[in-house]
Amino acid sequence: MEAKDMILVSVDDHLVEPPDLFQRHLPAAYRDRAPRVVRKDDGSDVWVFGKAEIPNIGLNAVAGRPKEEYGVEPTAFEEMRRGCWDVDERVKDMNAGGVLASMCFPSFPGFSGRLFAANADKDLALAVLRAYNDWHVDEWCGAHPGRFIPMGLAPLWDAELAAAEVRRLAAKGVHSLTFTENPATLGFPSYHDESWDPLWRALSDEQVVLSVHLGSSGQLAVTAPDAPIDVMITLQPMNICQAAADLLWSRVIKRFPDLRVALSEGGTGWIPYFLDRLDRTYDMHHLWTGQDFGDRKPSEVFRQHFLTCFIADPVGLQLRHLIGMDNIAWECDYPHSDSSWPTAPEELAEVAGAAGVTEDELAKITHQNAMRWYSFDPFAHRPPEQCTVAALRAEAGDHDVSVRSFDTGRVDRSHKGVDLGRLASKATA
Amino acid sequence: MEAKDMILVSVDDHLVEPPDLFQRHLPAAYRDRAPRVVRKDDGSDVWVFGKAEIPNIGLNAVAGRPKEEYGVEPTAFEEMRRGCWDVDERVKDMNAGGVLASMCFPSFPGFSGRLFAANADKDLALAVLRAYNDWHVDEWCGAHPGRFIPMGLAPLWDAELAAAEVRRLAAKGVHSLTFTENPATLGFPSYHDESWDPLWRALSDEQVVLSVHLGSSGQLAVTAPDAPIDVMITLQPMNICQAAADLLWSRVIKRFPDLRVALSEGGTGWIPYFLDRLDRTYDMHHLWTGQDFGDRKPSEVFRQHFLTCFIADPVGLQLRHLIGMDNIAWECDYPHSDSSWPTAPEELAEVAGAAGVTEDELAKITHQNAMRWYSFDPFAHRPPEQCTVAALRAEAGDHDVSVRSFDTGRVDRSHKGVDLGRLASKATA
Numbered sequence: 001m002e003a004k005d006m007i008l009v010s011v012d013d014h015l016v017e018p019p020d021l022f023q024r025h026l027p028a029a030y031r032d033r034a035p036r037v038v039r040k041d042d043g044s045d046v047w048v049f050g051k052a053e054i055p056n057i058g059l060n061a062v063a064g065r066p067k068e069e070y071g072v073e074p075t076a077f078e079e080m081r082r083g084c085w086d087v088d089e090r091v092k093d094m095n096a097g098g099v100l101a102s103m104c105f106p107s108f109p110g111f112s113g114r115l116f117a118a119n120a121d122k123d124l125a126l127a128v129l130r131a132y133n134d135w136h137v138d139e140w141c142g143a144h145p146g147r148f149i150p151m152g153l154a155p156l157w158d159a160e161l162a163a164a165e166v167r168r169l170a171a172k173g174v175h176s177l178t179f180t181e182n183p184a185t186l187g188f189p190s191y192h193d194e195s196w197d198p199l200w201r202a203l204s205d206e207q208v209v210l211s212v213h214l215g216s217s218g219q220l221a222v223t224a225p226d227a228p229i230d231v232m233i234t235l236q237p238m239n240i241c242q243a244a245a246d247l248l249w250s251r252v253i254k255r256f257p258d259l260r261v262a263l264s265e266g267g268t269g270w271i272p273y274f275l276d277r278l279d280r281t282y283d284m285h286h287l288w289t290g291q292d293f294g295d296r297k298p299s300e301v302f303r304q305h306f307l308t309c310f311i312a313d314p315v316g317l318q319l320r321h322l323i324g325m326d327n328i329a330w331e332c333d334y335p336h337s338d339s340s341w342p343t344a345p346e347e348l349a350e351v352a353g354a355a356g357v358t359e360d361e362l363a364k365i366t367h368q369n370a371m372r373w374y375s376f377d378p379f380a381h382r383p384p385e386q387c388t389v390a391a392l393r394a395e396a397g398d399h400d401v402s403v404r405s406f407d408t409g410r411v412d413r414s415h416k417g418v419d420l421g422r423l424a425s426k427a428t429a
Numbered sequence: 430m431e432a433k434d435m436i437l438v439s440v441d442d443h444l445v446e447p448p449d450l451f452q453r454h455l456p457a458a459y460r461d462r463a464p465r466v467v468r469k470d471d472g473s474d475v476w477v478f479g480k481a482e483i484p485n486i487g488l489n490a491v492a493g494r495p496k497e498e499y500g501v502e503p504t505a506f507e508e509m510r511r512g513c514w515d516v517d518e519r520v521k522d523m524n525a526g527g528v529l530a531s532m533c534f535p536s537f538p539g540f541s542g543r544l545f546a547a548n549a550d551k552d553l554a555l556a557v558l559r560a561y562n563d564w565h566v567d568e569w570c571g572a573h574p575g576r577f578i579p580m581g582l583a584p585l586w587d588a589e590l591a592a593a594e595v596r597r598l599a600a601k602g603v604h605s606l607t608f609t610e611n612p613a614t615l616g617f618p619s620y621h622d623e624s625w626d627p628l629w630r631a632l633s634d635e636q637v638v639l640s641v642h643l644g645s646s647g648q649l650a651v652t653a654p655d656a657p658i659d660v661m662i663t664l665q666p667m668n669i670c671q672a673a674a675d676l677l678w679s680r681v682i683k684r685f686p687d688l689r690v691a692l693s694e695g696g697t698g699w700i701p702y703f704l705d706r707l708d709r710t711y712d713m714h715h716l717w718t719g720q721d722f723g724d725r726k727p728s729e730v731f732r733q734h735f736l737t738c739f740i741a742d743p744v745g746l747q748l749r750h751l752i753g754m755d756n757i758a759w760e761c762d763y764p765h766s767d768s769s770w771p772t773a774p775e776e777l778a779e780v781a782g783a784a785g786v787t788e789d790e791l792a793k794i795t796h797q798n799a800m801r802w803y804s805f806d807p808f809a810h811r812p813p814e815q816c817t818v819a820a821l822r823a824e825a826g827d828h829d830v831s832v833r834s835f836d837t838g839r840v841d842r843s844h845k846g847v848d849l850g851r852l853a854s855k856a857t858a
Contacts, residue, residue: 067713067714067716068716068717069717070713070716070717071717182652182653184653184654185652185653190652190654190655190656191652191653191656192653192655192656192657221671223611223613223614223671223674223675224611224613224619224621224675225613225619226619226621226622227619227620227621227675227678228621228678228679228718228720229714230674230678230710230711230714230715230720231671231674231678233710233714233718234674234677234678234703234707234710235670235671235674237706238667238670238699238703238706241664241667242650242652242660242664245659245660245663246652246653246656246660248663249656249657249659249660249663250656250657267702267706268702269699269702269705270667270698270702270703272698272744273696273697273698273699273702273744273745274663274667274699276698276742276743276744277663277667277696277698280741280767281659281662281663282659284496284766285496285499285658285659286659287496288496288497288500289657289658289659289662291657291659312709313702313705314705315701315702315705315748315751318748319744319747319748322744337714338709338713
């Protein structure tokens with residue numbers, strides 16, 4: 001299939017929150033304590049909430065920048081492409097990139113909202129979290145119906161409140177909850193603790209997918225403080241196998257057979273090995289560990305419960321039948337540094353062609369699987385023939401996608417002595 | 430190729446140290462402070478060195494036991510198959526299992542000898558470490574020439590001493606050093622610290638492979654204290670990708686082009702994805718991170734420096750050309766719980782047949798790669814036609830390999846409430 005004929009629904013992108021996010025959805029009583037954007041003396045913009053200060057890390061908003069300017073420095077809004085935080089500009093960028101629809105993970109609250117959970121004032125935290133979710137659903141996604149898969153954040157500190165928020169959002173059409181890879185490493189009960197059951201029940205009842213994004217455990221895969229940053233970048237996706245194993249062997253999916261989990265930005269090429277490893281572990285050990293999947297193998301259980309995704313993964317596409325044709329979705333990762341926006345369709349067409357992916361298979365990967373797992377129907381808003389890469393790019397017209405330098409000269413780009421320990425504490429979401 | 434015609438050299442097995450290990454090789458002045466075996470009140474045997482007490486964990490010596498009896502309890506010598514710690518019995522087990530030669534990692538000192546490094550008396554520690562190495566080379570390997578790839582331990586606390594020990598052992602024909610996946614997590618300088626250079630230089634000069642075994646970082650992949658133990662078992666092999674990334678991006682292999690590294694017990698099926706990830710990371714990021722491999726890709730650098738291995742890995746065999754036909758070796762993992770001894774040849778023949786592995790390719794995987802990487806020549810001791818699975822099994826005669834219960838009734842086999850935190854601190858080697 002040619003790139004121009006594909007229909008692309010991305011299950012992993014990111015938004016940078018605009019400064020006015022809390023103006024309309026937060027009750028007045030909380031407004032003076034809401035998270036706010038502050039311009040620092042060094043010229044960067046940070047979000048401040050209580051005592052926490054969260055920079056926008058450069059690597060998280062590099063779409064459209066020269067690679068020489070990628071980096072981990074704090075960034076100001078005007079140093080980012082506007083599509084990072086302005087939804088109208090985002091849709092123009094999506095059109096130019098041939099992307100029909102997008103699921104956008106949060107930035108400053110952390111992928112799972114742990115910034116809110118860390119605030120001691122739980123009434124305030126809950127109000128802020130709900131305002132964030134309302135903004136995300138009503139304004140970000142609502143501005144362009146059919147162009148965004150809506151997603152919610154949960155109050156991590158209380159499973160009953162989390163369940164209530166899932167049900168509140170589901171009534172607004174939200175079928176994705178962004179959650180942590182590992183609640184235990186964030187200081188909450190682990191996946192194996194029964195106290196989470198109200199949340200699993202709500203997700204199951206409302207057909208809401210637990211979307212766990214790499215890096216959301218609060219623990220970056222950092223080998224040593226003086227390791228090159230390339231080590232950390234390399235290791236992020238496979239690190240999510242810890243979440244996959246943790247949930248696969250847990251009581252959770254045995255007790256909640258309708259629970260669905262997405263391994264967001266986790267890649268796919270390692271999955272077949274992982275499934276073999278699961279089955280071998282079961283075969284060699286279940287007689288003494290007490291694991292029991294009845295007449296099924298762990299790899300079959302995985303395929304029932306887990307959605308995987310990739311940006312461009314030649315090995316994963318070659319092994320797609322070992323992963324499961326109903327378990328693979330595509331992602332763009334705009335505006336992060338792993339994205340190949342705006343030429344992602346051409347990249348995907350190339351790797352899919354090399355792997356001999358059929359048109360039917362590609363339709364599942366590019367949009368059908370995402371639509372089914374996330375109960376998302378963009379075709380209710382526009383007919384499929386207006387959803388293709390070619391049709392969207394025609395809509396984009398002459399929208400500027402040129403690579404531009406946003407470098408203000410403010411930042412030392414020698415990148416000498418990047419402190420990975422400091423970075424890990426700041427960048428982990 | 431049929432199982433009976435294969436020649437099998439295993440690059441990852443384990444020995445349990447016999448109680449009399451230090452009787453002959455430790456200078457008399459140290460002998461009363463040598464590590465010793467103590468029988469505990471609960472009937473288990475432990476090694477004691479200074480204030481440290483190290484149990485033999487059940488999972489580490491389960492060869493020939495029913496799977497129902499696998500477990501993580503401390504074990505007594507008579508509850509193990511004799512081939513775990515008696516080299517003559519080991520060779521009979523190897524013959525019965527069709528294995529020509531074996532590289533045996535240590536047990537009680539930890540895979541990288543961190544028990545010795547933890548002792549405050551460094552003179553004693555060095556004497557004990559050298560005695561261990563001499564025992565391993567002269568007695569364990571020396572008892573049956575051509576049947577074992579000799580391996581040494583390094584004094585982790587001093588790179589100059591480590592280099593000297595590498596050179597001392599190389600003069601005795603040792604071309605493998607067992608080392609930690611991550612010196613930083615053990616409290617030593619990281620791989621990126623120049624203080625290790627004397628060791629890298631000695632390894633390069635003497636053509637000694639740095640063999641890093643999974644689990645040797647001192648950090649098991651444990652998601653939460655209450656996670657099922659299946660989680661940890663599943664995650665161990667892929668966790669070694671951290672060591673691979675740490676070394677691949679380091680200055681070490683740029684400065685020491687002759688350095689060779691083995692990812693012991695790391696599996697192979699995840700390697701092609703990992704190589705893609707390395708190359709994509711380089712492509713997207715090297716302009717700002719400053720990585721420079723000249724005109725080579727990171728995946729090519731990997732193939733120059735890294736040996737991988739597997740027990741039975743259908744995905745790895747299917748993708749063998751993406752890994753590199755000169756970079757894959759086979760392992761038996763006797764007497765650990767992942768091993769399929771004594772039917773490993775049949776298991777390998779089955780997975781290799783399913784993947785369409787040719788005879789030439791299988792020869793590389795089963796023995797030629799191991800022989801070249803580890804400068805090991807078993808054919809100097811016996812002609813190849815006497816090295817096949819069939820020939821060795823004929824030598825074994827009616828050696829008993831039946832699955833036998835060693836259960837003394839001492840241990841609660843309900844395995845309820847296995848404490849992963851406690852296990853991690855005890856089992857990590």
